[in-house]
């Protein structure tokens with residue numbers, strides 16, 4: 460369908476055109492168009508990026524004393540769409556034209572077929588996340604292998620549909636029998652259940668608690684986990700963990716506490732009955748700490764022990780990562796420190812087990828895993844003023860090296876500018892929904908290679924459930940209407956007015 464003619468001067472990167480009479484309704488932002496290249500006649504595909512409407516009867520100068528009542532406004536008006544050239548279909552996908560486009564050339568609406576061909580992914584290995592926002596007739600597929608092994612970021616301001624989109628991605632991956640783990644600070648994903656796939660939920664309270672192997676934590680993990688430690692308490696924990704490591708293959712918090720008890724006894728001059736641990740070490744340590752420090756540290760360890768999360772053995776990673784299974788780590792009852800520790804401990808074990816399996820042929824951890832971290836700016840932050848965020852270093856490592864070992868990372872955040880730049884830039888596919896905050900926009904543009912100026916410019920005008928997908932998993936950056944979820948959606952907005960009026964009926 461011919462929709463207009465090229466006007467003005469053109470470049471190899473773009474051109475403008477006038478709209479043929481009556482074709483206005485077909486010409487909108489993000490619509491695909493085709494023109495013929497001069498010399499070769501190649502069909503060049505372009506995308507409408509802007510539409511400037513001017514009216515020669517209403518120049519800017521009229522603004523001074525405007526009386527529009529009598530002027531027929533449509534007369535003298537001409538919209539001029541600006542088109543960005545995407546390329547012509549060559550043997551290796553889109554290739555950039557070399558010969559230019561002649562002014563006066565006809566501009567056609569691109570057929571669905573050509574757009575589908577350009578966006579095509581091998582169906583068996585692709586996830587359908589929605590349709591083009593300009594054309595419901597064109598489904599948008601993204602490459603699952605690229606999405607996972609080259610990591611992805613789902614970014615948007617609150618309420619624009621990040622979690623909803625995560626749900627769509629999870630559904631698609633479960634259709635592929637994926638092994639997906641989601642760290643869920645708001646308890647939003649428990650309701651997802653898909654056909655034959657299994658959904659497992661672990662929390663920090665109640666029956667299905669997540670368990671972390673205590674001896675997998677380093678002393679810095681403990682120090683981070685227990686708030687308000689004094690210098691002396693910190694030193695004691697550090698020393699006791701070092702001692703436990705020396706004498707036990709595996710230990711739990713009871714053992715840590717017992718060792719502290721022995722130090723206490725030694726300090727008080729009692730005989731100590733150390734079975735596994737050397738008396739000399741205990742006595743040596745007891746000289747360096749005060750009784751009150753030991754007592755108060757024991758109480759803090761006891762409090763931690765009451766959570767019943769840090770134990771001799773952790774939840775087996777084979778239970779957490781399994782094919783055709785979504786595992787939800789519900790952190791809605793955990794505070795920040797506990798959440799960080801759990802995320803760090805689990806992701807570290809998954810990464811190390813995969814590395815051992817792939818690199819050294821050790822173990823049987825043969826399932827590639829996709830790890831989704833919601834509120835990622837809290838767990839992989841750019842800066843952290845007061846303390847070290849433990850999950851950051853392992854998430855950075857997975858972002859950098861996970862690809863080699865089949866560990867994919869998906870970070871989800873409403874504050875992209877607070878994310879660690881390395882982690883963000885390693886997420887090679889971006890699904891970005893509405894973002895208005897200029898600092899967030901600018902940070903994404905700077906950190907992420909595939910996010911260009913014109914993508915950033917479009918971010919504020921996206922509507923809810925509309926996303927720009929760019930990067931590794933897609934052939935072209937596209938604006939997509941995310942498809943509807945088939946599974947239950949969690950974390951819906953509360954209808955406040957409805958609930959108030961139910962409380963106090965008329």
Ligand SMILES: Nc1ncnc2c1ncn2[C@@H]1O[C@H](COP(=O)(O)OP(=O)(O)O)[C@@H](O)[C@H]1O
Nearest residue numbers: 616617618619620621622623924941948951952
């Ligand atoms: N593509 C979509 N289709 C229909 N509803 C959507 C879509 N995306 C988001 N929503 C709805 O919008 C609201 C906010 O979405 P949510 O995913 O929770 O936002 P975010 O995680 O970015 O804060 C929810 O009620 C959700 O159901």
Ligand SMILES: [Mg+2]
Nearest residue numbers: 621622623950
């Ligand atoms: Mg959310």
